[in-house]
Amino acid sequence: MRSLIDIAQLSISEIDALLEKANDIIDNPSKYAEKCKGKKLATLFFEPSTRTRLSFEAAMYELGGNVLGFSEAQSSSSAKGESVADTAKTVSCYADIIAMRHPKEGAPLVASLNASIPVINAGDGGHNHPTQTLTDLLTIKREKGGFENITVGFCGDLKFGRTVHSLITALRRYNNVKFIFISPNELKIPEYVRESLKSDKVDFVETTDLEAVMGTLDVLYMTRVQRERFFNEEEYLRLKDSYILTPEKLENAKSDLSIMHPLPRVNEISVAIDSDPRACYFKQVLNGKYVRMALILMLLEVE
Amino acid sequence: MTVDTIKNGIVIDHITAGLGMKIYSLLKLDELDCQVALIKNAPSKKIGKKDIIKIDSAIDLKTDVLGYIDPDVTVNIIKDGNIVEKKQIALPERLENVISCRNPRCITTTEQELPQIFKLTDKENRVYRCVYCEARAK
Numbered sequence: 001m002r003s004l005i006d007i008a009q010l011s012i013s014e015i016d017a018l019l020e021k022a023n024d025i026i027d028n029p030s031k032y033a034e035k036c037k038g039k040k041l042a043t044l045f046f047e048p049s050t051r052t053r054l055s056f057e058a059a060m061y062e063l064g065g066n067v068l069g070f071s072e073a074q075s076s077s078s079a080k081g082e083s084v085a086d087t088a089k090t091v092s093c094y095a096d097i098i099a100m101r102h103p104k105e106g107a108p109l110v111a112s113l114n115a116s117i118p119v120i121n122a123g124d125g126g127h128n129h130p131t132q133t134l135t136d137l138l139t140i141k142r143e144k145g146g147f148e149n150i151t152v153g154f155c156g157d158l159k160f161g162r163t164v165h166s167l168i169t170a171l172r173r174y175n176n177v178k179f180i181f182i183s184p185n186e187l188k189i190p191e192y193v194r195e196s197l198k199s200d201k202v203d204f205v206e207t208t209d210l211e212a213v214m215g216t217l218d219v220l221y222m223t224r225v226q227r228e229r230f231f232n233e234e235e236y237l238r239l240k241d242s243y244i245l246t247p248e249k250l251e252n253a254k255s256d257l258s259i260m261h262p263l264p265r266v267n268e269i270s271v272a273i274d275s276d277p278r279a280c281y282f283k284q285v286l287n288g289k290y291v292r293m294a295l296i297l298m299l300l301e302v303e
Numbered sequence: 304m305t306v307d308t309i310k311n312g313i314v315i316d317h318i319t320a321g322l323g324m325k326i327y328s329l330l331k332l333d334e335l336d337c338q339v340a341l342i343k344n345a346p347s348k349k350i351g352k353k354d355i356i357k358i359d360s361a362i363d364l365k366t367d368v369l370g371y372i373d374p375d376v377t378v379n380i381i382k383d384g385n386i387v388e389k390k391q392i393a394l395p396e397r398l399e400n401v402i403s404c405r406n407p408r409c410i411t412t413t414e415q416e417l418p419q420i421f422k423l424t425d426k427e428n429r430v431y432r433c434v435y436c437e438a439r440a441k
Contacts, residue, residue: 083414106410106435110417125408127436192437195425231407 002299003112003119007130007170014298015170019138021294022287029062032293035302036065042095043069044087044111045122046078046102051263051285052122052131056099059292068095088115097300099131100124103228118299126160126226132262133166134295135288139280140219142287143258147174151216155182155243156223156268158189163262164223165193172202179204180213184242186235187225210243215252220245222261222268246270253278260284306340306357313364314379314386315356320344322373323354329368329401335360367395371402371431396423398431398440406438 004010010018025032041060045053048071057067070076078087084102088111091098098115100108101122108121123129137147144150152171154164158181168189171177179197181189181204188206197204207213214220225240227233244267245259261269261281273279296302318326323341332339337360347353361380369376370392380388398421404411411417411433421431421440431440 083416084410085414085417102410103408104410104413105406105408105437106433109435110410110414124410125436127408192424192432192439195430199425 001116001118003108003115003121004130004295004299005109005112005119005121006128007133007166010130012173015134015137018134018291018294018298019141021297022134022138022290023142025290025293032063032297034064035297036060036063036300039063039065039097039300039302040095041065041067041069041296042091042098043067043071043122044076044091044098044100044102045069045071046073046076046100046107047123048072049101049123051288052101052129053099055285055288056120056122056131056292058289059296062289063293063296065096065296069099084110085114087111088119092116097296120295120299123162126162128166129162129262130166131288131292131295132163133170134291135284136163136167136221136260136262137170138287138291139260139284140258142283143280144218147171147177149176150218151178151180152219152221153180153182153210153213153217154189154221154223155210155245157187157225157239158183158223159187160226161223161262164221165190167221168193168197172197172200177202180217181206182208182210182213182243184208184239186239187242210245211249211252214249215254217257218254219258219260220253222259222265224261224264224266224268241267244268244270245273247272247276250276250278306342308384309338309357309359309381310384312337312360312381313358313362314381315358315364315369316353316377316379317347317350318354318356318376319350319373320352320354323356326354326369326372326376327356329372330365332356332358335362337362365401366390366392367398368401370395371398374429394423394426394429397421402431402440404433404436404438405441406433406436409433409436409438411435 092115099120099122105125105127112119340357342355344352374394378390420434424432
């Protein structure tokens, strides 16, 4: 039995197989319509989410399975002080697989150590979000044809942005991927990410100037400055509008740039960009459902 | 200054001067009811000055604590007044309930019955990270 807590648990060949499966699901959805008949997915969301939870639920329904769970901590026994470990043991009696989002970093790992069914980390605080990474990888693969020899710019909140950390972990394993990190000084990539990139001799640049590097990017991954990650409202207000992508800022961008965003967006991508053919963020949403279908099949060991 | 030799017990030698007290408290030697001596700033040919801890009992020593604080120490096991074993302590790969995670977002801050586990992620720079949230040990 396997869980997915951190994207690094998947080898490159396993990721390739998942993406291939997701592409097959996109091409032949009816083939998969009853693959999980009689199986139940428990969505344990201790923190609000629209896309991730609905995407997991839609994925399970499209595989012919069922879904149970809760969408906020207040409607679970954790409001009474139940531990993550006990919740995981309990839910293991009702469901076949768990998707868990939790505001505390490491909570899904604790769940996986105590559950008797597979656990998928659906986001733990500012730490990891491996299924968003699979979504992002599927999007890059479909848009760029692969992962090698590309320059990927990450812009915005690179400190607390868990999608950023997970995607960096996944992409750095491919050959000749260059990273450009664009953020205010207060929201730079965490030291442990920088440390591991340096020790693996991965090519990366840190800058505060988006326009200066725009022309070099093949992928621009925008992120939201997340209010819920700040202990100090004043600091959030000071940093939230650091980078707003507008059509003018794209003037020097490549014609085949892929603009991505894990969503939700607040104002960091102007709506005027939505109609630009380079905008990929709503394609990402759709890809997320397919890649989660592929992941559920893999972890439930359904052929 | 002289401290009596011990008959059966443990001598932790070559402790970097100044770290003896930290080792004493993390090993919870204050809880023992046998004789324990902490010698600070003893002269050392090898390292100039050193701390030494002598424990007059064959206790089960937590070598991961020692390795984490000062991997250069030597542990001498004494039986009938003679050194019967000299142990070199290595940097431990894993620490369990030795130090605590200080990341306020870590699950261990709200679920305090969880074991505090850290893994060695960078041997050269002696960096340990929490297995739950990957925050660096401080």
